[in-house]
Amino acid sequence: MDTNPVVCIVDDDEAVRCATASVVRAVGWPTCVFASAEDFLQAADALGRLACLICDVQMTGMSGVEMHERLLARGCAPPIIFVTAFPTPELEARARANGASAFLEKPVDATTITGWLAQVCGKA
Template sequence: MISIVDDDEGCRMAAASLVRSLGWQATVFASAQEFLQSGLIDQTSCVISDIRMPGLSGIEMHDRLLALGYAIPIIFVTGFPTAALEAEIQARGAPPLFAKPVDAGIVEQLLNLLLDSR
């Protein structure tokens, strides 16, 4: 299952549609808190998450997951990419940060790479 965490409903639904079209199950969450409280973390193979969201950011969610003992691969996306943000993501061992809208082919390649290595 791929969990999609994004406060923008249009982005969330587009990502879910793409993931489903590639043959994976997708669940959607409007916030990091909603995902963390969902009870579905154990069933999640990968997360596609926005960085900037109200409440917890995608980066803060990643840190909480690690603190809870979950090393779930995360694909970070943002509408506001910067070099500093890219460096922060790289320091956490995540794949490169992608600017919205993310190319469907790139998402497919990343999911295949991340899920085949598990």
């Protein structure tokens, strides 16, 4: 079993998911990608190796904020960077109250993602 830390990307938009993973890999982080919050929550191996989570807020099914709350209820509090095309002050307040490292509006450029990765993970 691989024990290297990974950055997990959860986004139901395949193009965004793939582009984000490409940026993260380009700065040296291995990635795991998931098309839904439900898929991510079922991935025990990825949870055990999680360095950081980059997650869309609004997805089909469970939202990213709800997924984060479920992780917290399990006692898992990874650094999390939320991205959303539909930011609201209330949603940002809820995410930050739960410990979100960042709450970014889409589209997010590569420099912003790598900057936040460096800040929350110590390298990028």
